[in-house]
Amino acid sequence: MNPRLLLLIPLILLHGTAFAATAEAEKRLKNAVNEVLAVADIATSNSALIESMRPVLQKHLSFDAMTRRAVGPGWRQFTEDQQKQATQLFTTLIIRTYSSKFTIGEHPVIEFKAALTPAPGRVEVPTTLLYRGSHYNVTYRMEEAGGWLVSDVVIEGVSLVATYRTQFDAQFKKGGPDAVLGALSRSVARPE
Amino acid sequence: MTVGRVESVRLDPADFSAIATLRIQSALKLPTDSMAAIKTTGLIGDKYVSLSPGADEACLQPGTRITMTESSVDLESLIGKMAFGSVEKETDKKTAP
Numbered sequence: 001m002n003p004r005l006l007l008l009i010p011l012i013l014l015h016g017t018a019f020a021a022t023a024e025a026e027k028r029l030k031n032a033v034n035e036v037l038a039v040a041d042i043a044t045s046n047s048a049l050i051e052s053m054r055p056v057l058q059k060h061l062s063f064d065a066m067t068r069r070a071v072g073p074g075w076r077q078f079t080e081d082q083q084k085q086a087t088q089l090f091t092t093l094i095i096r097t098y099s100s101k102f103t104i105g106e107h108p109v110i111e112f113k114a115a116l117t118p119a120p121g122r123v124e125v126p127t128t129l130l131y132r133g134s135h136y137n138v139t140y141r142m143e144e145a146g147g148w149l150v151s152d153v154v155i156e157g158v159s160l161v162a163t164y165r166t167q168f169d170a171q172f173k174k175g176g177p178d179a180v181l182g183a184l185s186r187s188v189a190r191p192e
Numbered sequence: 193m194t195v196g197r198v199e200s201v202r203l204d205p206a207d208f209s210a211i212a213t214l215r216i217q218s219a220l221k222l223p224t225d226s227m228a229a230i231k232t233t234g235l236i237g238d239k240y241v242s243l244s245p246g247a248d249e250a251c252l253q254p255g256t257r258i259t260m261t262e263s264s265v266d267l268e269s270l271i272g273k274m275a276f277g278s279v280e281k282e283t284d285k286k287t288a289p
Contacts, residue, residue: 068247069225075247116207118259141260157263162227165244 021144022115025123028148029140032060033110040102050099057098062149063091069152070164071180074172082177089184094160096188106132123148195220198241214241222258223248229262239264 035056043049067090068075068083078086108131116124121144129136141152152161171179196216204211216222225246232239243258252258 072247073223073245076249119257122259152260154262157265159227159229159260159262161260162229162244162262165227165246169244 021121022117022123025142025144025148026112026115026125028060029125029142029150030112032056032150035060037107041107043102043104045104046100046102049102049104050096053099054095057095058091060150061094062143062145062151063087063094065143065145065149065151066090066094066161069161071168071172072165074169074177074180078177078180082181085181086177086184089181089188090164092188093184103132195243212241216243221251222246224250224252224256225260226252226258227260227262228258230264232264235267 036053039052039056040049043052064087067087070090071078071086075083108129110130111128113126113128116126118124123142125140125142127138127140129138137156139154140150141154142148143151152159154160168180168183171183175182196214199213199215201210201212203209212228214228222243223246225248227244227246229242229244230239231242246260
């Protein structure tokens with residue numbers, strides 16, 4: 001067999017695998033978005049929306065990875081219990097913040113663009129969101145962890161994880177894990 | 193503080209993204225989930241690459257890519273959207289279901 005052809009076969013196989021992964025991640029994201037919109041469409045109040053949104057977001061978002069990355073280097077100094085507590089609080093905070101962005105009765109229009117594969121096991125799906133008359137560029141970062149999960153959301157170039165990392169890092173430098181947990185607890189306890 | 197320099201910037205012809213090559217202090221061990229963002233010193237100052245260390249145990253090796261990045265936020269565009277959003281609104285209302 002032509003040696004060039006032998007070199008080409010693994011490349012074609014690799015490309016095919018990457019394409020399949022991208023397609024799978026895109027499919028998973030579209031399912032997630034459809035489920036979120038279905039829940040938002042039937043919600044009658046913001047508090048009901050938060051409760052019905054929780055299982056959907058917990059199914060499609062990797063809150064463990066998001067919390068770990070949002071805390072940043074200080075994460076390794078958290079005990080296992082503190083990590084669990086931080087993940088629970090951050091999950092609640094994100095679900096509440098995300099749900100509060102919906103206006104009852106308004107339905108967003110989402111256009112999916114060509115996905116990118118920045119690294120093996122990672123896919124980025126850029127989208128354009130049209131909501132209440134305004135366009136927003138939203139990129140979903142997805143990771144393969146026994147299934148494709150959203151690990152970060154980038155809105156108009158601003159990453160959710162990076163935004164919280166800046167805040168948590170400042171808290172961590174002030175008072176370690178307790179300061180981060182305190183800030184998270186206060187945010188979650190604050191009235192919606 | 194300054195921990196390195198941008199050595200070069202090139203365009204990836206496949207997806208038109210910019211790829212910056214950084215030379216950073218060898219003693220600096222950055223976790224693999226570190227993030228790089230283009231920031232501005234003040235409102236109209238120079239741009240720089242801000243590195244934000246992550247939580248992973250493994251560290252980035254020379255030559256590997258930081259893929260979790262943030263582009264420079266286009267303040268003019270954001271302000272424009274807030275100030276002149278009504279132009280998009282009128283057009284979009286007709287196309288929204």
